[in-house]
Amino acid sequence: xxxxxxxxxxxxxxxxxxxxxxxxxxxxxxxxxxxxxxxxxxxxxxxxxxxxxxxxxxxxxxxxxxxxxxxxxxxxxxxxxxxxxxxxxxxxxxxxxxxxxxxxxxxxxxxxxx
Amino acid sequence: xxxxxxxxxxxxxxxxxxxxxxxxxxxxxxxxxxxxxxxxxxxxxxxxxxxxxxxxxxxxxxxxxxxxxxxxxxxxxxxxxxxxxxxxxxxxxxxxxxxxxxxxxxxxxxx
Numbered sequence: 001x002x003x004x005x006x007x008x009x010x011x012x013x014x015x016x017x018x019x020x021x022x023x024x025x026x027x028x029x030x031x032x033x034x035x036x037x038x039x040x041x042x043x044x045x046x047x048x049x050x051x052x053x054x055x056x057x058x059x060x061x062x063x064x065x066x067x068x069x070x071x072x073x074x075x076x077x078x079x080x081x082x083x084x085x086x087x088x089x090x091x092x093x094x095x096x097x098x099x100x101x102x103x104x105x106x107x108x109x110x111x112x113x114x
Numbered sequence: 115x116x117x118x119x120x121x122x123x124x125x126x127x128x129x130x131x132x133x134x135x136x137x138x139x140x141x142x143x144x145x146x147x148x149x150x151x152x153x154x155x156x157x158x159x160x161x162x163x164x165x166x167x168x169x170x171x172x173x174x175x176x177x178x179x180x181x182x183x184x185x186x187x188x189x190x191x192x193x194x195x196x197x198x199x200x201x202x203x204x205x206x207x208x209x210x211x212x213x214x215x216x217x218x219x220x221x222x223x224x225x
């Protein structure tokens with residue numbers, strides 16, 4: 001079964017600095033999708049960024065970018081120029097797409113220090 | 115555009131009472147539908163997912179059940195709630211692009 005591991009239960013960063021959240025996953029598949037979701041205090045789950053495994057280029061969305069290392073099964077999220085509104089729980093997730101289920105890691109709580 | 119509705123937002127139920135949480139999706143056809151549960155400060159536990167009407171996969175044996183009577187309707191039920199059923203329940207949908215889109219969630223407290 002596929003598993004997703006986030007080894008950092010909590011992280012903190014100074015406002016305007018850069019922070020990297022780690023995620024590793026286990027799969028025997030070659031074609032799949034990876035995601036980062038943000039859950040602010042409202043508890044609404046918000047998609048931050050997605051990566052298709054067949055794409056070698058790392059995905060980027062404004063201040064958010066990923067470092068996808070397929071051989072190492074690693075998928076980290078980098079947040080640049082951190083803002084107070086970035087404070088949230090961040091979840092890494094895996095899916096094979098189609099009719100397959102979405103599997104989440106345990107989350108990393110990110111605190112932004114002003 | 116696609117939207118997902120989940121209700122109620124908050125629910126307080128006594129132990130032993132029944133439960134029905136409903137989720138509907140608009141603007142898409144034949145979505146995959148999911149129910150997740152999240153304990154306080156924890157990750158998301160997949161409870162059920164469905165790839166079509168009447169097709170339900172259960173991930174964790176428990177006191178809950180799910181049904182999908184219509185293409186875009188997903189219902190989470192229990193005949194008799196337990197204290198351990200308390201938590202935050204999230205409904206979500208996805209299609210071939212794989213990412214899931216979530217409802218606002220239901221905070222269930224069993225007393």
